[in-house]
Amino acid sequence: xxxxxxxxxxxxxxxxxxxxxxxxxxxxxxxxxxxxxxxxxxxxxxxxxxxxxxxxxxxxxxxxxxxxxxxxxxxxxxxxxxxxxxxxxxxxxxxxxxxxxxxxxxxxxxxxxxxxxxxxxxxxxx
Amino acid sequence: xxxxxxxxxxxxxxxxxxxxxxxxxxxxxxxxxxxxxxxxxxxxxxxxxxxxxxxxxxxxxxxxxxxxxxxxxxxxxxxxxxxxxxxxxxxxxxxxxxxxxxxxxxxxxxxxxxxxxxxxxxxxxxxxxxxxxxx
Numbered sequence: 001x002x003x004x005x006x007x008x009x010x011x012x013x014x015x016x017x018x019x020x021x022x023x024x025x026x027x028x029x030x031x032x033x034x035x036x037x038x039x040x041x042x043x044x045x046x047x048x049x050x051x052x053x054x055x056x057x058x059x060x061x062x063x064x065x066x067x068x069x070x071x072x073x074x075x076x077x078x079x080x081x082x083x084x085x086x087x088x089x090x091x092x093x094x095x096x097x098x099x100x101x102x103x104x105x106x107x108x109x110x111x112x113x114x115x116x117x118x119x120x121x122x123x124x125x126x
Numbered sequence: 127x128x129x130x131x132x133x134x135x136x137x138x139x140x141x142x143x144x145x146x147x148x149x150x151x152x153x154x155x156x157x158x159x160x161x162x163x164x165x166x167x168x169x170x171x172x173x174x175x176x177x178x179x180x181x182x183x184x185x186x187x188x189x190x191x192x193x194x195x196x197x198x199x200x201x202x203x204x205x206x207x208x209x210x211x212x213x214x215x216x217x218x219x220x221x222x223x224x225x226x227x228x229x230x231x232x233x234x235x236x237x238x239x240x241x242x243x244x245x246x247x248x249x250x251x252x253x254x255x256x257x258x259x260x261x
Binding site for chain 2: 027031037052076083086119
């Protein structure tokens with residue numbers, strides 16, 4: 001039996017029972033995105049105008065592929081949380097809101113997996 | 127049920143349209159807009175990676191699209207959105223610690239975000255163009 005008062009059970013969690021989870025993950029991925037996007041910019045500047053063989057070889061190197069994979073993971077989590085907030089702020093009809101939130105999850109997961117697949121294929125594929 | 131409640135017309139407090147635009151308010155709006163642009167802009171990164179994974183022909187096609195003047199303009203906009211959102215994010219991380227919240231600091235940080243993002247974008251593109259020797 002739970003002897004805690006109703007207030008004690010919800011304190012720090014908020015009405016959605018997630019507490020600061022959303023806030024914290026958004027900040028966590030903001031910090032990792034900053035580092036990883038700096039890497040991406042450096043990589044893209046280096047590859048600007050490069051031929052196909054060079055691009056393929058460069059992207060297949062573990063020291064480039066691993067940060068790219070980390071960026072995709074960190075990026076899509078950040079994107080999903082950010083878009084979720086925008087949807088919750090501006091879409092007021094309950095049905096459309098739920099649909100938009102679902103599409104948000106589908107889009108971010110699909111784009112994330114697509115990028116991961118491409119990077120892995122470049123690394124392991126023929 | 128939620129729909130039924132919304133039908134009641136309650137008085138609303140004045141919103142955005144009655145305020146004089148301030149730099150911090152503009153930067154807040156632009157942060158959301160750039161975030162949304164980057165959200166859909168990941169399609170460009172995905173297209174590039176998938177094309178590279180598919181083969182030389184597909185990669186050449188994507189490169190031709192990105193190399194078209196409109197494609198270049200989109201990429202320039204994407205670069206700016208990315209840098210702007212990053213600088214705005216740094217400002218928010220600073221604010222999260224409770225620092226930089228004096229009015230003058232808020233204004234300076236907001237101006238630094240927009241001026242910094244424009245100059246960094248131009249510097250980056252100039253650097254990349256010099257590196258590959260022209261457009």
